[in-house]
Amino acid sequence: MLLAPVVWVLTVVICYFFVVKTWWFPPPINQHGLAYDEQFMRTLIITGIIFFVAQFALGYAIFKFRDDGRRASYYHGNDKLETLWTSATALLFLGLVLMGSKIWANVHFDEAPPDSIPIEVLGKQFAWSFRYPGPDGKFGRTDLKLVNDSAGNPFGLDDKDPAAKDDLVSASLKIPVGKPIKLIMHSRDVIHNFFVRELRMKQDIVPGMEIPLHFQADKIGVYEVPCSELCGLGHFQMRTTMTVLSEADFEKWKQQQQALK
Amino acid sequence: MSAPVAHTAHAPEGFIRKYVFSLDHKVIGIQYYFLGLFSVFIGMSLSLLMRFHMVNPEAKVAWFAKLWPTGAAGGMMTPELYLSLMTMHGTIMVFFVLTTVPQSGFGNYFLPIQIGAEDMAFPVLNMMSFWTTFIALVVMVSAFFVQGGAPLSGWTAYPPLSGAGRVTGPGEGLGQTLWIVSIAIFCGASLMGAINFIATTVDLRCKGMRLMRMPLTCWTWLVTAILGLLGFAVLLAAGVLLILDREAGTSFFLPSGMMISDHILTNHKGGSPLLWQHLFWFFGHPEVYIAILPGMGVTSHVLSTFSRKPIFGYKAMVYAILSIGFLGFLVWGHHMFMSGMNPYSALAFSVLTMCIGVPSAIKTFNWIGTLWGGKIHFDTAMMFALGFVSLFVTGGISGIFLGQPALDLYFHDTYFVVGHFHMIMGVAAIFGMFAGTFYWFPKMFGKMMNEPLGKLHFYCTFIGVYAIFTPMHYLGIAGNPRRYSDFSNVEYLSPLMPVHHFMTYAAYFTAAAQILFVVNLFWSMAKGPKAPMNPWNSTSLEWSIPSPPPFDNFAGVHPVVNHGPYEFSVPGAPRDYIMQNDPLTAPAVTETDAS
Numbered sequence: 001m002l003l004a005p006v007v008w009v010l011t012v013v014i015c016y017f018f019v020v021k022t023w024w025f026p027p028p029i030n031q032h033g034l035a036y037d038e039q040f041m042r043t044l045i046i047t048g049i050i051f052f053v054a055q056f057a058l059g060y061a062i063f064k065f066r067d068d069g070r071r072a073s074y075y076h077g078n079d080k081l082e083t084l085w086t087s088a089t090a091l092l093f094l095g096l097v098l099m100g101s102k103i104w105a106n107v108h109f110d111e112a113p114p115d116s117i118p119i120e121v122l123g124k125q126f127a128w129s130f131r132y133p134g135p136d137g138k139f140g141r142t143d144l145k146l147v148n149d150s151a152g153n154p155f156g157l158d159d160k161d162p163a164a165k166d167d168l169v170s171a172s173l174k175i176p177v178g179k180p181i182k183l184i185m186h187s188r189d190v191i192h193n194f195f196v197r198e199l200r201m202k203q204d205i206v207p208g209m210e211i212p213l214h215f216q217a218d219k220i221g222v223y224e225v226p227c228s229e230l231c232g233l234g235h236f237q238m239r240t241t242m243t244v245l246s247e248a249d250f251e252k253w254k255q256q257q258q259a260l261k
Numbered sequence: 262m263s264a265p266v267a268h269t270a271h272a273p274e275g276f277i278r279k280y281v282f283s284l285d286h287k288v289i290g291i292q293y294y295f296l297g298l299f300s301v302f303i304g305m306s307l308s309l310l311m312r313f314h315m316v317n318p319e320a321k322v323a324w325f326a327k328l329w330p331t332g333a334a335g336g337m338m339t340p341e342l343y344l345s346l347m348t349m350h351g352t353i354m355v356f357f358v359l360t361t362v363p364q365s366g367f368g369n370y371f372l373p374i375q376i377g378a379e380d381m382a383f384p385v386l387n388m389m390s391f392w393t394t395f396i397a398l399v400v401m402v403s404a405f406f407v408q409g410g411a412p413l414s415g416w417t418a419y420p421p422l423s424g425a426g427r428v429t430g431p432g433e434g435l436g437q438t439l440w441i442v443s444i445a446i447f448c449g450a451s452l453m454g455a456i457n458f459i460a461t462t463v464d465l466r467c468k469g470m471r472l473m474r475m476p477l478t479c480w481t482w483l484v485t486a487i488l489g490l491l492g493f494a495v496l497l498a499a500g501v502l503l504i505l506d507r508e509a510g511t512s513f514f515l516p517s518g519m520m521i522s523d524h525i526l527t528n529h530k531g532g533s534p535l536l537w538q539h540l541f542w543f544f545g546h547p548e549v550y551i552a553i554l555p556g557m558g559v560t561s562h563v564l565s566t567f568s569r570k571p572i573f574g575y576k577a578m579v580y581a582i583l584s585i586g587f588l589g590f591l592v593w594g595h596h597m598f599m600s601g602m603n604p605y606s607a608l609a610f611s612v613l614t615m616c617i618g619v620p621s622a623i624k625t626f627n628w629i630g631t632l633w634g635g636k637i638h639f640d641t642a643m644m645f646a647l648g649f650v651s652l653f654v655t656g657g658i659s660g661i662f663l664g665q666p667a668l669d670l671y672f673h674d675t676y677f678v679v680g681h682f683h684m685i686m687g688v689a690a691i692f693g694m695f696a697g698t699f700y701w702f703p704k705m706f707g708k709m710m711n712e713p714l715g716k717l718h719f720y721c722t723f724i725g726v727y728a729i730f731t732p733m734h735y736l737g738i739a740g741n742p743r744r745y746s747d748f749s750n751v752e753y754l755s756p757l758m759p760v761h762h763f764m765t766y767a768a769y770f771t772a773a774a775q776i777l778f779v780v781n782l783f784w785s786m787a788k789g790p791k792a793p794m795n796p797w798n799s800t801s802l803e804w805s806i807p808s809p810p811p812f813d814n815f816a817g818v819h820p821v822v823n824h825g826p827y828e829f830s831v832p833g834a835p836r837d838y839i840m841q842n843d844p845l846t847a848p849a850v851t852e853t854d855a856s
Contacts, residue, residue, distance in 0.1 A: 001639060002720075003639070003644060003647055003648075003723075006720070006723065006724065007651055010651075010727050014727075017735055022735065023735035023736065023738060023739040024735075024738055024739060025671075025739070025740070026740070026753070036667065036668070039665070039667055040662075040668060043661060043662055043665065044662075046661075047658045047659075047661050047662070050658060051654060051655065051658045054625060055651060055654060055655075057629050058629055058647070058654070061629055061632035061633055061635075061637075062632070062637065062647060065568070065632055065633065065634060065635045065636065065637050066637050066639070067569075067636045067637055068636075070636055071636065071830055071837070072568060072569040072570040072634060072635045072829065072830040072837070073570065073634035073635075074570070074829075074830045074831055075571065075634075076572075076573070076574070076575060076827075077572075077573045077575065077576075077577065077627070077630065078573075078574070078630070081626075082574050082577050082623070082626075082627075085626050086577075086619060086622075086623055089618065089619050089622040089623075090615075090616070093615035093616075093618050093619065093661065094612065094615050096615070096661065096665065097608075097611050097612055097615050097664070097665055100665045100666075100667035100668060101608055101611075101666075101667065103667035103670075104604070104607065104608065104665075104666045104667040107604075107670065108604030108607070109604060124520075125429070125430075125521070125522065144520050144525050145525070147520060147523075149523070188518075188519065188520045188521075189421065189425075189429065189519060189520060189521040189522075190419075190421045190422040190425075190521075191421070191534060193599065193673075193674060195740075197671070197753070200670055200671050201670055201671075202599050202670055202671060202673055202674070203599060203601070204599045204600050204601050205601075206534050206535065206601045207421055207516055207518070207519050207534060208515075208517065208518065208519075208532070208533065208534065209516075209534075209535075209601050211601045224751055224752060226742050226745075226750075227742070228673070228674045228675070228742045229419075229599075229674060230344070230414065230422065230744045231422065232344075232413065232422060232429055233339070233340045233341035233344060233413060233430050234340065235340075235344075235744060235745065236340060236745035236746050236747050236750055236751075239751050
């Protein structure tokens with residue numbers, strides 16, 4: 001009996017925090033993020049209604065049908081109702097998936113635009129490295145045997161290759177605003193995961209695989225990149241940032257890096 | 262359908278044959294139950310240590326240093342110790358609690374009785390499966406005490422972290438090997454159990470116990486056994502391959518070109534880390550249903566009994582259980598949306614995942630339909646069954662977010678996932694176990710449990726688990742990654758710390774409330790009032806025999822079943838329930854078609 005109000009209060013409290021959004025997404029910084037938030041809200045409203053109605057019905061049944069001396073009704077079900085709610089849920093659930101599939105397709109089925117800026121991402125226990133092709137626009141040769149983290153060569157760039165000599169390596173990601181970016185992701189040891197909340201995107205980085213991810217960021221700022229796949233004892237420390245710069249600042253940054261080499 | 266005589270009707274006399282290496286399914290069921298109870302307290306203690314560490318990462322506690330001289334040298338828990346607690350918490354809870362108690366514990370005890378059999382089909386296999394499980398638990402726990410400590414790769418043990426050996430971290434040496442060996446042994450035990458359950462259900466039903474007259478508990482035990490047979494076989498194979506990668510230099514899961522902490526691995530070539538994930542989740546997803554299906558069965562059974570009303574849509578429930586079992590094998594890819602597998606397959610897996618939501622929704626509707634128009638008795642067993650429905654709805658709903666690859670782009674590996682699976686696979690399943698305990702305790706131990714204490718325990722636990730696991734969803738929305746031992750390195754996590762503190766206090770509270778249960782359990786076993794044969798006026802066969810049942814269950818009489826399992830409040834019947842083996846006297850009130 002007391003259970004009915006307990007269920008109701010819990011339901012209201014849970015819904016309250018979803019409505020007031022005390023703990024919430026940061027604002028998105030790309031078109032994909034806007035579409036993502038729409039799909040999230042759509043799902044939240046539909047599931048929120050189901051949640052609220054189901055919990056309230058449960059509480060109501062507990063309250064209303066407590067033993068008050070009546071005899072319970074005797075029936076074994078209702079095929080019509082059964083068919084009705086089965087098809088209703090099937091339609092709702094499948095409808096949601098289909099509505100969201102375009103968002104997934106934009107991220108994973110579409111190729112990166114041809115003018116995308118390629119950046120290679122390297123994950124290793126427990127740090128990130130990013131490589132930009134130099135002025136020649138080409139990623140140079142690398143060799144595991146040349147890897148030397150302390151000397152600033154996590155990729156193992158081979159200096160004998162002129163295409164490698166001008167490659168830039170950075171411990172944080174810098175990108176220009178409003179330009180398509182294509183990440184080419186590698187891991188050297190275990191599985192890591194590249195995640196930027198504001199992009200609403202996440203991708204595992206798997207050793208032995210080359211996984212692409214393309215996006216565009218439309219807002220200048222600094223965004224955190226926490227590793228999001230368990231990678232060992234320093235997993236919680238494997239963090240870097242993604243800085244979105246104006247195009248001019250991005251070029252300037254590249255020149256500075258080039259000069260520092 | 263006749264029951265072959267598996268053993269004589271006389272119980273063995275010696276203590277060892279009677280209570281240790283017993284062939285009696287009832288003793289084995291209780292052994293499994295206590296193995297699970299022991300494990301759940303280990304698992305819960307680990308989670309309390311984790312919750313403590315997450316909010317006090319730099320605290321120095323003297324007895325930590327005593328327990329873990331290297332992992333917590335000076336009393337401060339290291340990140341690797343945190344991760345090994347996490348790995349062992351997940352593993353112990355999933356395998357030795359959620360898989361063990363609802364199926365092997367209650368199932369062993371009550372499947373034979375509910376279908377009118379004297380024992381399981383293969384009593385020796387049954388004993389072996391328990392003792393094999395016991396060995397698996399010993400091997401698992403021993404991983405804490407070897408050099409490097411317990412593994413830190415999580416209960417999912419993704420290679421290369423779990424496959425490349427000591428170089429990937431402390432605990433990835435002998436600790437990880439013991440983990441895999443233990444899981445392989447556990448798989449063997451589960452396979453033996455699964456075969457036994459299937460054979461028993463197919464072969465040993467008494468006269469009149471047609472499939473569509475079985476209590477829903479028996480249906481869930483049967484389907485769970487089928488899931489176990491197919492799932493654990495694959496996990497066993499995967500475990501063997503992982504051991505070979507680690508110890509024999511094969512490359513099933515390890516690719517070439519790996520370099521771990523400045524050390525180039527030259528002996529591996531051509532393996533795929535994703536292969537492990539496919540094999541693991543091919544088992545891992547059905548495992549979720551292995552954990553929850555028996556809880557659904559108990560909940561259905563208890564809801565009908567304490568509402569004094571037939572289950573709403575018995576046939577629909579059976580079909581829902583069967584389709585959950587079938588679809589359960591087609592959705593493993595939804596754990597891998599972010600893994601780098603072909604993105605086109607994500608859409609297929611997501612459609613199938615939404616399909617499996619449908620039978621789950623049917624069950625929820627039918628549970629509420631069962632209550633509707635009933636005459637509800639609020640005994641503690643019923644409270645937990647009602648709590649199960651509430652938690653099942655809450656935990657199931659968040660699956661609609663995670664089942665969409667588009668939304669998983671953000672939620673994967675955040676606390677949203679942790680909240681989701683703890684709600685549904687963790688606490689909902691545990692509420693099923695509590696419901697089963699309060700419902701069947703009188704039969705198992707011949708004593709009644711204390712109701713007021715039971716209700717107090719229920720309310721504390723119900724509110725407590727909501728307080729622990731609901732905030733995880735908000736944390737997930739704020740982007741809080743899981744499996745972090747310390748949140749101070751990511752700036753956006755610091756405003757979330759008050760939520761973590763709240764969850765930690767809620768966990769302390771909920772854990773403390775479990776003392777009420779333990780006291781109730783053991784006190785009632787010793788001092789509880791004597792239980793009558795059928796304290797809840799239930800219909801299934803276990804309530805037609807004394808509490809506790811005699812050694813051969815039905816004292817040599819073969820029961821004959823004449824009625825469906827949920828004949829409550831039948832108009833014109835003398836009592837408000839007709840037991841399954843009641844004689845067919847008044848034709849008007851007998852076999853009512855379940856449709």
